[in-house]
Amino acid sequence: MKRLLITGAGGNLGKICREGLKGYADVIRLSDISPMDPAGPNEEVVQCDLSDRAAVIELTKDVDGIIHLGGISIEAAFDDLLQANLAGTYNLYEGARQNGVKRIMFASSN
Structure with a gap:
C-alpha cells in the first residue's frame, strides 16, 4: 500500500x-x-476537523486505505x-468516494 490514512491518530489506539x-x-x-507529535520517517501529520467536509476531501486525496478511529468516545453534548x-464519518466516506479510496476500516465502541 502506498499511502494509509489514520484518523484519530492522536488518541491511544491511534x-x-x-x-x-x-x-x-x-x-x-x-x-x-x-495537535500531534511531529511526523517521523515515512509519515505525514495533518491536523483536521472531520466535520469540515472540504478539509476531509483534501485529507483523503492520494490515499489507498483509511483506518478511521476519529471521533468522540466519551459522553458529550449531542451536538458535539x-x-x-x-x-x-459521513465526510470521511464521502471524501473516500470522491477520491477513489477503495478500503476503509471503521472502528467504534459504545
Whole structure:
C-alpha cells in the first residue's frame, strides 16, 4: 500500500496503530483534530476537523486505505457527538468516494 490514512491518530489506539503499522505502507498519513507529535520517517501529520467536509476531501486525496478511529468516545453534548461522529464519518466516506479510496476500516465502541 502506498499511502494509509489514520484518523484519530492522536488518541491511544491511534498511537498504537502509528507504531504497529510502520512498514505496512510507504507513507502513513496521521490525522487528528488535536495537535500531534511531529511526523517521523515515512509519515505525514495533518491536523483536521472531520466535520469540515472540504478539509476531509483534501485529507483523503492520494490515499489507498483509511483506518478511521476519529471521533468522540466519551459522553458529550449531542451536538458535539453529531458533528464529530456522524458528520465526520459521513465526510470521511464521502471524501473516500470522491477520491477513489477503495478500503476503509471503521472502528467504534459504545
